[in-house]
Amino acid sequence: MIRFAKLFCCLFTCFLIFNYVSAQEKLSFNKGWKFYQGDIPFPEIQGHTNTYSNAKAGKAWGAAAPEYNDQSWRSVILPHDWAVEGGYDSTQNVSQGYRKRGIGWYRRHFKLSNADRGKHLEIQFDGIATHATVWFNGTVVHRNWCGYTSFYIDITSMAKYGDELNTIAIRVDANAMEGWWYEGAGIYRHTWLLKRSPIHIATDGVFAHPVQQNQQWTIPVEVTVENHGTQSEEVIVESKLFNAQKIEVATASKQIQLDIFKPQNANYNISVLNPLLWSVEHPNLYTVVTTVKKGDKVIDELTTKCGFRTIRFDKDSGFYLNNVRLKLQGVCNHQDHAGVGVALPDALWEFRLRKLKEMGVNAYRCSHNPPSNEFLNLCDSMGILVLDENRNFNASPEYVRQLEWMIKRDRNHPSIILWSVFNEEPMQGTEQGYEMVRRMSAVVKQFDTTRPVTAAMNGGLFSAKNVSKAVDVVGFNYQINSYDKFHKENPNLLLTSSEDGSAYQVRGEYQNNKQKNILNAYDTEAAPWGATHRNAWKAIAERPFLAGGFYWTGFDYRGEPTPFTWPSASSFFGIMDVCGFPKAAYWIHQAQWRKDIPVLQIVPHWNWPSDSIGKMIKVMAMSNTDSIKLLLNGKMVGAQKVDKYEMNSFQVAYKPGKLEVIGYKNGKEVAKSKVETTDLPVAIQLVAYKNTIDNNGTDAMPVTVRVVDAKGREVPTAQNLIEFSINENATIIGLGNGDPNSHELEKGNQRSLFNGLAQVIIQSKENTSGVVVLTASAKGLQSATLQIPINRVALAPFVPLTASAIYIDSWRMSPFTAVKPDATITLSDNDMNSWFPVKSNELQSFANEQYALFTTNFTLNDVNTKATGKIILKRITGKAEVWLNNVLVGKKDQFAQGDIQVPFESMNGSYKLTVLIESEKNKRSGLGGTITVMPEITSNK
Numbered sequence: 001m002i003r004f005a006k007l008f009c010c011l012f013t014c015f016l017i018f019n020y021v022s023a024q025e026k027l028s029f030n031k032g033w034k035f036y037q038g039d040i041p042f043p044e045i046q047g048h049t050n051t052y053s054n055a056k057a058g059k060a061w062g063a064a065a066p067e068y069n070d071q072s073w074r075s076v077i078l079p080h081d082w083a084v085e086g087g088y089d090s091t092q093n094v095s096q097g098y099r100k101r102g103i104g105w106y107r108r109h110f111k112l113s114n115a116d117r118g119k120h121l122e123i124q125f126d127g128i129a130t131h132a133t134v135w136f137n138g139t140v141v142h143r144n145w146c147g148y149t150s151f152y153i154d155i156t157s158m159a160k161y162g163d164e165l166n167t168i169a170i171r172v173d174a175n176a177m178e179g180w181w182y183e184g185a186g187i188y189r190h191t192w193l194l195k196r197s198p199i200h201i202a203t204d205g206v207f208a209h210p211v212q213q214n215q216q217w218t219i220p221v222e223v224t225v226e227n228h229g230t231q232s233e234e235v236i237v238e239s240k241l242f243n244a245q246k247i248e249v250a251t252a253s254k255q256i257q258l259d260i261f262k263p264q265n266a267n268y269n270i271s272v273l274n275p276l277l278w279s280v281e282h283p284n285l286y287t288v289v290t291t292v293k294k295g296d297k298v299i300d301e302l303t304t305k306c307g308f309r310t311i312r313f314d315k316d317s318g319f320y321l322n323n324v325r326l327k328l329q330g331v332c333n334h335q336d337h338a339g340v341g342v343a344l345p346d347a348l349w350e351f352r353l354r355k356l357k358e359m360g361v362n363a364y365r366c367s368h369n370p371p372s373n374e375f376l377n378l379c380d381s382m383g384i385l386v387l388d389e390n391r392n393f394n395a396s397p398e399y400v401r402q403l404e405w406m407i408k409r410d411r412n413h414p415s416i417i418l419w420s421v422f423n424e425e426p427m428q429g430t431e432q433g434y435e436m437v438r439r440m441s442a443v444v445k446q447f448d449t450t451r452p453v454t455a456a457m458n459g460g461l462f463s464a465k466n467v468s469k470a471v472d473v474v475g476f477n478y479q480i481n482s483y484d485k486f487h488k489e490n491p492n493l494l495l496t497s498s499e500d501g502s503a504y505q506v507r508g509e510y511q512n513n514k515q516k517n518i519l520n521a522y523d524t525e526a527a528p529w530g531a532t533h534r535n536a537w538k539a540i541a542e543r544p545f546l547a548g549g550f551y552w553t554g555f556d557y558r559g560e561p562t563p564f565t566w567p568s569a570s571s572f573f574g575i576m577d578v579c580g581f582p583k584a585a586y587w588i589h590q591a592q593w594r595k596d597i598p599v600l601q602i603v604p605h606w607n608w609p610s611d612s613i614g615k616m617i618k619v620m621a622m623s624n625t626d627s628i629k630l631l632l633n634g635k636m637v638g639a640q641k642v643d644k645y646e647m648n649s650f651q652v653a654y655k656p657g658k659l660e661v662i663g664y665k666n667g668k669e670v671a672k673s674k675v676e677t678t679d680l681p682v683a684i685q686l687v688a689y690k691n692t693i694d695n696n697g698t699d700a701m702p703v704t705v706r707v708v709d710a711k712g713r714e715v716p717t718a719q720n721l722i723e724f725s726i727n728e729n730a731t732i733i734g735l736g737n738g739d740p741n742s743h744e745l746e747k748g749n750q751r752s753l754f755n756g757l758a759q760v761i762i763q764s765k766e767n768t769s770g771v772v773v774l775t776a777s778a779k780g781l782q783s784a785t786l787q788i789p790i791n792r793v794a795l796a797p798f799v800p801l802t803a804s805a806i807y808i809d810s811w812r813m814s815p816f817t818a819v820k821p822d823a824t825i826t827l828s829d830n831d832m833n834s835w836f837p838v839k840s841n842e843l844q845s846f847a848n849e850q851y852a853l854f855t856t857n858f859t860l861n862d863v864n865t866k867a868t869g870k871i872i873l874k875r876i877t878g879k880a881e882v883w884l885n886n887v888l889v890g891k892k893d894q895f896a897q898g899d900i901q902v903p904f905e906s907m908n909g910s911y912k913l914t915v916l917i918e919s920e921k922n923k924r925s926g927l928g929g930t931i932t933v934m935p936e937i938t939s940n941k
């Protein structure tokens, strides 16, 4: 009986979680964009009428104007990074990876149904690199000054419905730079349209992050609700907590009074008994479903995730997660990947984080900017701790707004353990720096008091007034020689390394060749300010007062090719290369960080030229076992006790064959690894990262390309040029091989292997079925064909596509006259008031007077073909004459509503369009529908 009751309860609550009316729609706005690379200067405004209208809402010029002709622009799907599409250029900025950035324009048209009228509409841009100006229906609606912060635009008041067209135009200035690394160019994160009720939860308006007080878990919930309706209302705000099995475990609510346009907070606590804790090993997540109800009717609903965990920093013993000491085994990273620049499909983020987790990473520093939301969701679900970092160090209003945004968007993520307000700011050791951090820290605390504030300092630590006294946790960048001194002088301060390492390696290279910008991967090369992988970690691991470290960097990134410049274009700092292929450093960290599996790997490869026979070759073994034995062709050539920090090195006289290493723990063999001399490659192999691909057009995966010899052994020294082709079910969105000196294009269908490896990134297409077939071929090698089964999934909701078109909807209307007016009349340029501004799609009330003129001017640009044009005037009520440039071109002789279609030899230039309307007495007549001069052509993807 009890079991039955439980089951019933469970079914009932499951039913509840799914039974809510979905009161808000979040639609992907990634598809259907038009893109132009380059700037489109605004026309010079001349004349009084133009100058007057230029100052008005809705009247943008040039490519910002709704009626601009973008039909010849390229169609793109977001996320998009145009900087990665081109080649390398030595005249471009070294730090940005020698890629041309420049300026670009995006436009998107869309229609809203009449049923959307009355809803609250918001467009959201998760990230545009770098400065963006956004126009909506001809009005500038936002200027964004940070390439890493989202922005949300309420378009409700300016939106058009039914047949009318809405247009978003965005000018992106990527010449602006905010970093000294590759930042990409364009709309490189997701974009959304949200449709909500006029009474709705504000964007980023739910803060529901569990805290533990006196052994009791509570979620202090704060929900910000807005009322954009026309009357004040009483609503119930309620949050229900569900566990991973979708069972409701707790709930709380509050009734609030909502005045119009006055955001109001509802605060209440949810008490939770014995929740499953969130940890790096078991990242248990709960779901908070927050609803706003009017009576019984759910009018808005938002789902957020949360995790129950405690964090604590201790001045002597470092960091604690759930009261268990945990050394932060962290990496710093930028956000670009091979082939795609910064426009990473979410699936690629998952791939990168999985690689890091496999290596033993438990912490990630988003250097030096806030990451995407999807990235943080992945860290929550994979159990990776995050240091979330603000981009711009500045305590003035616009930058405080950016900081506020970061905290408000991110504060529900259990993965986040630290907020960083800066990285290496020259003012860090000054009174000014101290004052700025004090203010910025106060901003953080206003929105979240549960995580400490840090700043990544690379100096100024010992000056009289410095930032270390204004933060909660001091972050050290490259302070290996000051750890002890600082701790001794400041025994009460909480400390972590925020950035360390900066050692150089090129994957698969074991000899320096500085003429060719190549550095070996034995972990001997470090930046003068940095340390090798081994030294950096040893210094942290041996100091309990340091919470941990964040190695610079987990992956290579474009730009900052230190210690070289051209032709090197990517960094050498990565533990993995820009594709995510491991360098030797990967196994050093894995051996040091993973305790749960035996780790054992040897380098280098064993494919040395014949003149190396008999020469001594350095062999490095990376292991977390107790001791290792090295055998060459079955004969023991060395045995050592494992040095857990230094790892183990041997000198071995080269002889082709098999070099094998065996690892022992407690006297028992637990791991083996080998390198073998191979023959020349004979065949290509393609290895997919995942077994299937979802047919939603967004799923993506890296495919590893390698070659094998006749015995099936991978050839780690191969550099063959490989060509790819793919069937109609997917696309190749990028290619890479991890060579920091390569200038091969990252788009296209061919790539050379670099030291045995290359990567092809494929993305699914929508609504396909069957298999994706990727083929790789190369001269003299047997081709490879990879078949990836397609997984059929539902498409995520998106904003329907609307093709480009030119709608003319701003008109001026003459006073009504009893006598038929002259349609060629031109109003004086300084007369703003005799004729009234009206829009099409709206009839006018004619009283006794029977006539009126409607006139507008439009300019056509970029029209390549004559004659395809036509002017279509829909739902004209009254008798009508259509005059183009003072010539009668069309007519309608009945009073009844009807369409007029006028042939139009469209050419670049300015046009005057006038419609003379004769109305029946006391009728509503005029321009009752849309008016297009370049009808929609379907070219959008």
Ligand code: GAL
Pocket (backbone or CB within 6 Å): 423, 424, 458, 477, 499, 502, 527, 530, 552, 560
């Ligand atoms: C640090 C800086 C990083 C990167 C690194 C290279 O000073 O924070 O962004 O430039 O040096 O070593």
